[in-house]
Amino acid sequence: MSNVIVVGISGPSCSGKTAIALNLLKVFPHTVIIHQDDFYKTDSQIPTHADLGVQDWDCPHAMDMPRLVQEIRNVRQQLECRDTHSSDQIGDIRNHLASQWANPSKDVDQLISAEALASIKEQVLRSLGVAGTRQVPFSIVLVEGILLFHDNDQSSEHHPGTVCDTGVFIYAKYETLKMRRESRTSYATVEGVWADPPGYFDSLVWPNYVKYHAGFVAAHPELATDRMANKADAAQDPWGGKVVICSSDTAAEDTLRQCVLAILAEWHKRSH
Numbered sequence: 001m002s003n004v005i006v007v008g009i010s011g012p013s014c015s016g017k018t019a020i021a022l023n024l025l026k027v028f029p030h031t032v033i034i035h036q037d038d039f040y041k042t043d044s045q046i047p048t049h050a051d052l053g054v055q056d057w058d059c060p061h062a063m064d065m066p067r068l069v070q071e072i073r074n075v076r077q078q079l080e081c082r083d084t085h086s087s088d089q090i091g092d093i094r095n096h097l098a099s100q101w102a103n104p105s106k107d108v109d110q111l112i113s114a115e116a117l118a119s120i121k122e123q124v125l126r127s128l129g130v131a132g133t134r135q136v137p138f139s140i141v142l143v144e145g146i147l148l149f150h151d152n153d154q155s156s157e158h159h160p161g162t163v164c165d166t167g168v169f170i171y172a173k174y175e176t177l178k179m180r181r182e183s184r185t186s187y188a189t190v191e192g193v194w195a196d197p198p199g200y201f202d203s204l205v206w207p208n209y210v211k212y213h214a215g216f217v218a219a220h221p222e223l224a225t226d227r228m229a230n231k232a233d234a235a236q237d238p239w240g241g242k243v244v245i246c247s248s249d250t251a252a253e254d255t256l257r258q259c260v261l262a263i264l265a266e267w268h269k270r271s272h
Contacts, residue, residue, distance in 0.1 A: 004079045005266050006072060006141045008164035008243070009259065010148035012209040013058065014180035015170045016248035016255070021144045023112055023256050027120055028140050028263070029133050032075055036145020036160070039068040043191040049204060054197055057187075058208040060147050066158040072143055073163060079139040111252040120253075120260055127264050138267055149243055150212040166266040167243040168259045169216070171223045174206065176249055181205060220245050 009017045009024075018035070025031050040046070040063055049056040056062060121133065128136060149161045149169060161167070172180075178201050186195040196205075210217060210224050217224045218235035223245070237243075246258040 001270055002076075002080060003138045004076050004141060005138055005263060006076055006143065006163060006165045007259075007263055007266075008148040008161060008167035009142065009144040009170065010146065010167065010243075011170035011248075012172070012177055013146050013205055014177050014184075015172045016252070017144045017146075017170055019111055019252065020168075020170060020248075020255055020259060021142055023117070023252070024140075024142060024259055024263075026117055027124060027133075027256070027260060028136060030136060030138070031140040031142050032079065033142045033144065034068075034071060034075065036063065036068060036143065036148065039064045039071075040190060043189050043194075052203055054200070054204070055194075056204060056208070057194065058146065058205050060150060060212065063145075063147065065160060068143075068160055069158050069163055072141060072160065075141050076163075079141065082139075112256055113253070116253045116256075120257060123257075124260060124264065128267075137271075140263065146209075147212065149216065149239055151215040151238060161239065161243075164242075166262050167239070168262055169223070169243050169245050170248050170255060171245070172248045174224075177206070178202070216243075222247075 009021050011017050021033050025033065040057070043055075046055045046057060047059065047061050048054065124136070125131065125133070130136060143160060143164065145160075147160075148164065149167055156162070181196070181201045184196075186193050213223065215235065215238040219237040244258055244262045246255050248255055
């Protein structure tokens with residue numbers, strides 16, 4: 001049995017994925033975070049949207065998916081060969097993968113109170129029957145990005161969702177995402193800086209999110225509307241239930257707890 005869990009945290013742009021990932025690191029210290037944004041192709045290789053005539057940074061072809069998947073596999077293998085309880089060894093890998101792209105909110109450390117974090121940590125220790133975080137019996141490869149559980153070509157060995165053991169899909173209301181995205185002035189890229197042109201969220205970011213997650217949205221309409229899915233008319237979940245759905249319109253503490261529960265459920269499933 002592997003003592004490494006690969007967890008995918010995905011969702012639309014500006015849904016709060018990076019902030020939750022960084023707070024998960026406080027709960028599970030034996031964790032390496034891989035940011036999908038670090039696997040964008042060079043600026044000159046980013047495809048141009050056929051209808052809009054602008055670069056499309058929010059489609060699968062903008063990213064080097066084969067390299068991302070190989071990196072996930074490599075890190076998993078490194079962790080499986082190392083001492084689970086060695087913070088120094090985990091740190092060596094984590095530092096190697098330190099992202100220059102991650103763009104969390106400035107108040108990431110204030111999103112969840114110290115009391116709430118302590119409560120969540122205690123919940124983890126009780127669930128695992130250990131005295132401290134150094135005794136947590138597994139390591140985590142935490143992958144976060146906008147296109148981990150998209151619909152197209154799930155059978156491909158280069159689809160990142162296929163190498164995730166479990167996942168969490170964090171969504172938010174259209175208005176929330178639009179406000180967050182348009183409040184960002186620019187993004188560092190491989191070769192320079194990118195700034196969204198006017199109307200980019202409405203014309204490309206949101207439509208791409210819905211397009212590339214069409215199957216997921218059909219199973220969980222709340223991802224793109226205010227309507228919850230009825231079991232009678234919801235489509236089949238394309239990921240077979242291995243991805244937990246949660247909203248960042250609720251308290252960050254609630255989102256973090258759902259992520260923690262998904263990780264614990266995956267460990268208990270394989271250890272029993």
